[in-house]
Amino acid sequence: MKRKMGPIEDVKKQYVRMAIESGNAAHIARKVGVSTSTLGGWMKIYREEVDSEMREEGVSPLTESSTSDDLQKKYEKAMKLLGEKELEVAMLRDMFKKKLSD
Known part of the structure; x- marks a missing residue:
């Protein structure tokens, strides 16, 4: 079944990107109000796509150096x-x- 793309998926990908860039998924999960397991699931789904976008933009994740x-x-x-x-x-x-009020 093909996954529906829309604004919600864009938000999820943005959170995944923030987690990758920061190197601290748990902190990002707390900041955006989702569980770490939820963010981890989104990372499994969107990581390749987000990594590819980041490479195209010349953005690299944080490292110890x-x-x-x-x-x-x-x-x-x-x-x-x-x-x-x-x-x-x-x-x-x-x-x-x-x-809802209409």
């Missing part, structure tokens, strides 16, 4: 992405509430 400047840049980018996704979720919730 990453500098503090690398860490700061990745942290700022992750927080920006998280903020964007939180805004999207809030907008979707608002639209859903309006739809």
Whole structure:
């Protein structure tokens, strides 16, 4: 069965990317409000695709040899992405509430 792609899958992939880039899936799971096993499942599904996108963009995950400047840049980018996704979720919730009240 072919998986339906849409905004929810985009959000999941973004969370997977944040986990890969940060090197700390448990922290990202707590930040976005999902269980570590849920995020781990999404990582199994989307890891190859996200890794490929990251290679195309020239983005690499953090390693032990990453500098503090690398860490700061990745942290700022992750927080920006998280903020964007939180805004999207809030907008979707608002639209859903309006739809229910109609």
